[in-house]
Amino acid sequence: MSELVFFSGTMDCGKSTLALQIEHNRSARGLQGMIFTRNDRAGQGKLSSRLGLVTDAVEAPDAFDFYAYLVDRLSSGLRCDYVIADEAQFFTPAQIDQLARVVDDLELDVFAFGITTDFRSKLFPGSQRLVELADRVEVLQVEALCWCGARATHNARTVGGRMVVEGAQVVVGDVNGYDEDVVGYEVLCRRHHRRRMTAASARAAVLSPDVLPVDQPVTPGP
Numbered sequence: 579m580s581e582l583v584f585f586s587g588t589m590d591c592g593k594s595t596l597a598l599q600i601e602h603n604r605s606a607r608g609l610q611g612m613i614f615t616r617n618d619r620a621g622q623g624k625l626s627s628r629l630g631l632v633t634d635a636v637e638a639p640d641a642f643d644f645y646a647y648l649v650d651r652l653s654s655g656l657r658c659d660y661v662i663a664d665e666a667q668f669f670t671p672a673q674i675d676q677l678a679r680v681v682d683d684l685e686l687d688v689f690a691f692g693i694t695t696d697f698r699s700k701l702f703p704g705s706q707r708l709v710e711l712a713d714r715v716e717v718l719q720v721e722a723l724c725w726c727g728a729r730a731t732h733n734a735r736t737v738g739g740r741m742v743v744e745g746a747q748v749v750v751g752d753v754n755g756y757d758e759d760v761v762g763y764e765v766l767c768r769r770h771h772r773r774r775m776t777a778a779s780a781r782a783a784v785l786s787p788d789v790l791p792v793d794q795p796v797t798p799g800p
């Protein structure tokens with residue numbers, strides 16, 4: 579029975595690496611998949627991992643119809659045995675419905691990879707639809723860590739290393755961006771996401787004689 583599987587986690591937890599491994603293992607056994615993505619950091623039509631691997635993919639903007647594309651492909655005699663969809667948080671809910679239809683009507687496995695929540699810890703619409711429709715949601719086993727050593731569960735957006743909470747939901751970027759005026763991201767545990775405490779601000783707090791140590795209880799925020 580074909581499945582829609584949503585592999586989810588924070589940024590930098592190995593989702594794209596796993597996508598490339600699934601692709602490698604299946605193509606090594608003679609299967610032929612289609613790889614889709616949206617807004618990869620490596621550029622349009624690429625699926626890239628921080629481990630240095632990159633492969634070509636079909637870019638899927640809002641107007642792209644996964645179901646129609648695959649029906650077209652199969653009816654013109656081309657092959658597709660499974661589907662990989664990276665950066666799935668950026669797909670529209672309608673596109674996630676198309677992927678579910680690919681599983682049910684075309685009987686193809688669909689492996690979708692993406693972050694569930696944005697920098698404000700709100701669900702991306704595409705990820706919400708995946709949670710609603712997927713046969714399975716798999717949380718990646720390699721834990722990304724907060725600077726405090728706890729499991730990172732949240733994505734913070736940073737500018738100059740400081741967490742920001744205003745801005746567009748979609749801003750393509752990478753972790754470890756500490757430059758002033760450059761949007762970057764940092765993964766944090768919930769406690770430090772709620773307190774807006776990134777590695778840089780924790781370091782600054784420790785160095786300042788005016789503030790309490792980071793892990794002392796503080797008045798809860800709004």
Ligand SMILES: Nc1ncnc2c1ncn2[C@@H]1O[C@H](COP(=O)(O)OP(=O)(O)O)[C@@H](O)[C@H]1O
Pocket residue numbers: 587588589590591592593594595596626627628629720722
């Ligand atoms: N230099 C490195 N050596 C070993 N592992 C690394 C290195 N750089 C990145 N990684 C691994 O790659 C992971 C990020 O993989 P990637 O597939 O790009 O993540 P995601 O798609 O979830 O954002 C990191 O969590 C880490 O486990």
Ligand SMILES: Cc1cn([C@H]2C[C@H](O)[C@@H](COP(=O)(O)O)O2)c(=O)[nH]c1=O
Pocket residue numbers: 588589590593594617618619692693695696697698733734735747748749750751752763
């Ligand atoms: C939290 C958050 C992230 N993004 C962007 C930043 C990256 O380009 C991707 C995530 O890619 P990864 O392979 O999982 O690291 O999403 C965004 O646009 N908005 C956000 O709130």
